[in-house]
Amino acid sequence: MTATDTHRDSPFPHRHLLGIEGLHPHEILGLLDRAEEAVEISRQVHKRKQVLEGRTQINLFFENSTRTQSSFELAGKRLGADVMNMAVSQSSVKKGETLIDTAATLNAMHPDLLVVRHHAAGAVHLLARKVGCSVVNAGDGPHEHPTQALLDALTIRRHKGKIARLTVAICGDIAHSRVARSNIILLNALGARVRVIAPSTLLPSGIAQMGAEVFNDMREGLKGADIVMMLRLQRERMNGAFVPSVREYYRYYGLDAEKLGFAKDDALVMHPGPMNRGVEIDASIADGAQSLIREQVEMGVAVRMAVLEALAANLPNN
Amino acid sequence: MAIDTPKPLVLSNARVIDPARGLDAPGSVIIADGTILAAGPEAANQGAPYGAEIVDCKGSIACPGLIDMCVSVGEPGAEHRETLASASEAAAAGGITTICTMPDTDPIIDDPALVDFILRRARDTASVNVHPLAALTKGLAGNEMTEIGLLKEAGAVAFTNGHRSVKNAQVMRRMMTYARDFDALVIHHTEDPDLAGGVMNAGLNASWKGLSGVPREAEIIMLERDLRLVGMSKGKYHANLISTSESADVIRTGKKRGLDVTAGISVNHLTHNENDIGAYRTFFKMSPPLRDEDDRQSMIAAVADGTIDIICSNHDPQDVETKRHPWAEAEDGAIGLETLLAAALRLYHSEQVDLTTLLATMTSGPADRLGLETGRLTKGAPADVTVFDLERPWVLEKSAIRSRSKNSPFEDARFSGRVLKTVVSGKTVYNYN
Numbered sequence: 001m002t003a004t005d006t007h008r009d010s011p012f013p014h015r016h017l018l019g020i021e022g023l024h025p026h027e028i029l030g031l032l033d034r035a036e037e038a039v040e041i042s043r044q045v046h047k048r049k050q051v052l053e054g055r056t057q058i059n060l061f062f063e064n065s066t067r068t069q070s071s072f073e074l075a076g077k078r079l080g081a082d083v084m085n086m087a088v089s090q091s092s093v094k095k096g097e098t099l100i101d102t103a104a105t106l107n108a109m110h111p112d113l114l115v116v117r118h119h120a121a122g123a124v125h126l127l128a129r130k131v132g133c134s135v136v137n138a139g140d141g142p143h144e145h146p147t148q149a150l151l152d153a154l155t156i157r158r159h160k161g162k163i164a165r166l167t168v169a170i171c172g173d174i175a176h177s178r179v180a181r182s183n184i185i186l187l188n189a190l191g192a193r194v195r196v197i198a199p200s201t202l203l204p205s206g207i208a209q210m211g212a213e214v215f216n217d218m219r220e221g222l223k224g225a226d227i228v229m230m231l232r233l234q235r236e237r238m239n240g241a242f243v244p245s246v247r248e249y250y251r252y253y254g255l256d257a258e259k260l261g262f263a264k265d266d267a268l269v270m271h272p273g274p275m276n277r278g279v280e281i282d283a284s285i286a287d288g289a290q291s292l293i294r295e296q297v298e299m300g301v302a303v304r305m306a307v308l309e310a311l312a313a314n315l316p317n318n
Numbered sequence: 319m320a321i322d323t324p325k326p327l328v329l330s331n332a333r334v335i336d337p338a339r340g341l342d343a344p345g346s347v348i349i350a351d352g353t354i355l356a357a358g359p360e361a362a363n364q365g366a367p368y369g370a371e372i373v374d375c376k377g378s379i380a381c382p383g384l385i386d387m388c389v390s391v392g393e394p395g396a397e398h399r400e401t402l403a404s405a406s407e408a409a410a411a412g413g414i415t416t417i418c419t420m421p422d423t424d425p426i427i428d429d430p431a432l433v434d435f436i437l438r439r440a441r442d443t444a445s446v447n448v449h450p451l452a453a454l455t456k457g458l459a460g461n462e463m464t465e466i467g468l469l470k471e472a473g474a475v476a477f478t479n480g481h482r483s484v485k486n487a488q489v490m491r492r493m494m495t496y497a498r499d500f501d502a503l504v505i506h507h508t509e510d511p512d513l514a515g516g517v518m519n520a521g522l523n524a525s526w527k528g529l530s531g532v533p534r535e536a537e538i539i540m541l542e543r544d545l546r547l548v549g550m551s552k553g554k555y556h557a558n559l560i561s562t563s564e565s566a567d568v569i570r571t572g573k574k575r576g577l578d579v580t581a582g583i584s585v586n587h588l589t590h591n592e593n594d595i596g597a598y599r600t601f602f603k604m605s606p607p608l609r610d611e612d613d614r615q616s617m618i619a620a621v622a623d624g625t626i627d628i629i630c631s632n633h634d635p636q637d638v639e640t641k642r643h644p645w646a647e648a649e650d651g652a653i654g655l656e657t658l659l660a661a662a663l664r665l666y667h668s669e670q671v672d673l674t675t676l677l678a679t680m681t682s683g684p685a686d687r688l689g690l691e692t693g694r695l696t697k698g699a700p701a702d703v704t705v706f707d708l709e710r711p712w713v714l715e716k717s718a719i720r721s722r723s724k725n726s727p728f729e730d731a732r733f734s735g736r737v738l739k740t741v742v743s744g745k746t747v748y749n750y751n
Contacts, residue, residue, distance in 0.1 A: 021526075098638075098639065098643060099642075099643060099644060100638070100642045119645065120644030120645065120646050120647055121527055121528035121529050121598070121644065121645060121646065122527065122528075122529075122597070122598030122644050122645045122646075123644035124657035125597045125598050126598060126642070126644055127645075129597075140528070140644075141528050141644075141646070142528035142529075143527060143528030143529075144528070175525075180527060181526065181528060203519055204524075204533055205520050205522070205524070205525055205533075206521050206523075206525045207525065209522050210526070216362055260336030274402065286517065289623075
C-alpha cells in the first residue's frame, strides 16, 4: 500500500464533514490512510493518542443509534477528547425547542467538535451555519452518512487492496438510504463501478443519473460483483407501502447463498447494520465466511478517529 | 385611510403605461377627488386642477397601481408574522395598491362576519385596498361549501381553498356549479395532496438531497381534473399557482375550448428554480415547489404569450419559529410584496416579456378577473397609481424589509427597477426616500 501512503498528510481543508459530496478523491484517500494508523492504535493495549487533548466533543443524537454513537464516543476518547453524549429526546422538540435553539445552547458551552445525527435531511447543514465549532454528520435523514461510506471504503480496501475498478452492488432501500448516497458518491470518486439493486419503488427518481447502474433483478445485478453491500429495510416500508410483504421482499431481494452465487467467488458481503436477518439477508450469509460485517464495526472507530483528527487540525488555536 | 379627500395630484412628465388600453406614451396623470381625471398624452396639455400638487416624474413610468391577487396576512391569528397594517406598508413600498388576502388565517375566513372583520380592520389600519378572498369550503376542510352568496355580499371578491386543494371531485364540482349561479370566481391551488407527498420538486436534485419529491404530475393531474369540472359546471375558474410547462398546456387547451379559465403564477417561479435551494435554504421552500430551469423558462413563455394571466407575489410571511427548521420540517412560504414588481421586471430586462404584457398581469389582468374598477388609468377609475424607475438599481437588504417577517428568497438580491411613488385613491401612501 505504498502508493496510498502518500495521502497520509494531504491537507483536509474543511471545517466540517457534512457529506462525502464536495470531498476531493485525495482527501478521501488521506482520511483512509489516517484511519489505517488508527486501526493500529486501536489494536494496541495502550489505545490513546493525545491529539484531541483538552478538546470537547459533543455527540448530539436526535435519533437513537447505539452503534454509531458509541463508535464516535470511543473514537473521541482514544484521541484524548472529553466526550459528552447528548441524546435529545423527542420531548424537548415537542416542547417547541427548535434545532437552532439546541444548537445555540450547545454552542454556548464551547464545544470543539459536534457530532450530529438527525432524522431530517439537511439538519446538519442548518446546525453548521449556526455554531462556531466543527460539525460531523453522523447521518442526516436519507441524505448522507459520510463516516459510514468511509468505513466501508476502508474495509473494502483492506481486503481487496484497492477500490478502483471493483464492482460494488448496493442492494435494498436505496431511496431512503443515506448510506447508499454517501457510498455512491465515494465509490464513484475512487473509480469503482457502482450498481444498485432494488424494486423500483425503493429507487430514488433520477437514479440512472446518479452514477450507478440500475438493476431490478438481483441475480442480474450480482453477476460479477466484487462487493455486495446490503441495506436495511425499515419495518414500516415492508407492509404494502413500498413492497407488499416481508416474504416477497426476501424472495426477490434477500441475500441468500443461491443469489450470492451469482457474484464473484471471492465476493465479500457488507451491511451497515443493524441487520434484519431473514428480511434482507440470510443468517448464514450474515455470519458466514464472506461477511465483513463485524470488521466494518472495527473500521468504524478507526475512520471516525481519522475524521476527528483531520478536523481538529483545522480548529483554531491548534 | 384618510376620511378627508386628498388634494389633487398631477404626475407630469411621465411615461404612462395603461395596459387596459394598450397605452404606452409620454404624458401625465391627473388626479382629483380620488379618481383619475385624465391619463396619457391627452392629459399632458390639460391644466392642473386648482390647488394640485404637481410631481415631475422625470420620465419615470406611471402605471395603474398593482393588484396582488394572492397575499397571506397573519391577521387574524398570527399578527406576529404580519398584520394588515404591516402588509399594506410593504405593499405600498412595492407599488401594490390592492391586495387580495387569503382566507387561511386563524380563524379561517369562511363566515360573512369574518369578511366584514377584515374589511373593517383594513379600513381602519391599512393604507392600500384590501379585498378578502373567502374560503371555498368550511374550515378549508374540502368537504362542505361555504355561504358563497352571503360571503360575496359581505365583500369577498373570490373563493379559494387557500394553499390546499379540494381533493373530492364531487365536492369541487358542486361548488363550481353553485358558484356559477352567483357569478363567483373559484381560485384553486392545484396539487393532489396524496401524489404530492414531498417537500421539494421531484427529480435528481431531490434524490441527491435525500428529500422526498413532489412530482410535477401532482399539479398537472389536479389541473386536468379541474378543467374537466369547469367544462361540466361552466363556472369561472382560476388556477392560482401553476409551475410546470404541462400545466400551461392544460390552460391553453382549456382556453381554446372556450372555458372561462385563467391561470396565475407566483413571481418566485418565474425568477427562481430548484437549484436556488442550495444547502437546504428554507426561504426557498414553497408550494408548489420551485421547479427546474426548463419549467421556469416555459412559465416565462406562458406569461409572454398570455396563457398565464396573472402574476402574484404569493406573499406568505413566516417567522424563525416556522422557517428555521430542517428543510422537511420548515413551513412553505416566502414574503414578496415589496419585491413583486422589481422581481417581475427581471423578465423585461432579460427581454423575454414586453413591458405592457408584464404590467397587465399585475394590473388589468387581476382587475378584470376579479371585476375590480382599479387596475386601469381610465377617467373615473379610482386613482391607484404606481410610479417607478425602470432602471434604477437597488439591493434588498434584510434590515430594510417592511414586512414583519423577513423570509424573503430575494435577500441581498440585486434588482433593476425601483418604485418611487405609490398612490391609493389619490393619496400618496409611499414615497421613495
